[in-house]
Amino acid sequence: MNAPPRFELFVLDDGEKPVEVTEDTKIPNAATFKIVKQDHTLGNMLRAQVLAMPQVLFAGYKVPHPLHPYFLLKIQTDGTITPQTVLEQACTKLITTLSALEAKFKREFSFKDVEGTVAEDPYGATGTGGQTWGAGRDYLDF
């Protein structure tokens, strides 16, 4: 009855910032990013991508408590670049990779359609006849 709405675990509150940067006072060129309403899906991927950059000395992430929907990402660089820039570049790089992958998937799926693999499925007919749409959409399932 008093439970907070479940979507609070993944939807930003009004006015809530998706990311909060805290610069580290004891470690040079380091910052901690608090990324809210996100989890390991983003955290681990970013960590790995940031770590792959040569200017980065340290990168790690943690989800401090499983019931608190945020994670902390700590980045230390060698001083030639700020942690913020590193994170931004990592995000951009990941988006590039993802869109490349998206294009490849699209290509692969179109090949499979042409080969007629889909038509041979055990369920046979397309059933409920939901094939009315297609205009403006570049893929169609079922």
Next chain:
Amino acid sequence: MQTYEDSEPIVRIRDLKKDRVNFVLENVDLAFANSIRRVVQADIPTVAIDMVEIEANTTVLPDEFLAHRLGMVPLVSVNCDEAIRYSRDCTCLTGCQYCSIELRLDVSCHDNKTMEVTSNHLEVIPPTMGEHDGLPGEELTKRGEDFGYPVGKNDPATPPVLICKIRKGQELKLRCVAKKGIAKEHAKWSPCSAVAFEYDPYNKLRHTTHWFEADERAEWPLGENAKEEDPPRDDESFDFNAKPRKFYFEVETDGSLGPQEVMMRGLAELQTKLANLILGLKAPPDIDMMNGGDSGMQPVSGNPPGGGWAGGSMSPTAAGWGNASPQRNTGGWGNASPAQNASGWGNTSPAQNAGGWGNTSPAHNAGGWGNTSPAQNAGGWGSSTSPNTSAGGSGSAWGTGGQQGWGSPHANGWNV
């Protein structure tokens, strides 16, 4: 650094069926591949039955039991992004044609043999065009004609989902409301029934330990994916620098979305997450922060006029108890977020709230204790006398509000 850094990912679909896709992903790292797995499992919106009102249930199963089962029934959710809104984003009060789909089930048994109530008995009630509860939108035109139907309805080749068995004289009559959601909220919204994810079938990287009695190779039979890779040579030494680069996926859907839509939406969703993060990093500092608060709310020392138990903290906010987000807040217990709040206990969300205790969600709330659901609650515990923009502590009192602020807008029915 490593040579693969600049190489593009490679994907090869090995098998594509109506409800599943099997593919090999190469040239990406483990974290990336795992994020794809996570995103297709938990972050893609679908529709599922979220509320059930039972009118008559003389079956052997209790109401809760049936409500839970109904929630699990996969509903066709093709093009869910555009075809339906989240009810939390909708302007309607309790659900409208743009944010919910109504289904009804009305069966009774009159024969002398056991009858099976299945998902095929669920009938989608077409949206009534007359009432416009919510803000009109494009959603309805984006729907396929079977949007919201139980998967496999009208398709004799797909066996339906069994909900209950009834005997002569028993009846089941109920009304369901299906809503859009994601699997982070409840697993019933997951478009995937299973996602297989494998790498390193020979365990060359030793990411796992194969327990065995006598002979490891005999006791750990190799799967299909092992054919894609070279078996380790007997004299091969352990390469502790090696990283997994080839991942074997099989994404199996429950039929609410097709495998292609699941993959494409998953990738798009990941990009959205990253794009939002970039936006967050680039966002200019808040105007409020530069102003440092206004109208006599300087937090430098002592309690600001707005009162509350705020200590004079050094930050440009006058935080009270709990975190105040970095905008001009004065006093108050707990988080007070951006706009005009003066005092208020607990998290009050942006728009004009007069004090209130607890989380009040976005739109028009005047105070309220506990979670008030996202639409129109006046009061609860907290003042409803001065609904908006009460400055200073004066407005917040433990007054009694009009309607109750507790509980969900649904008067009854099972929240599945």
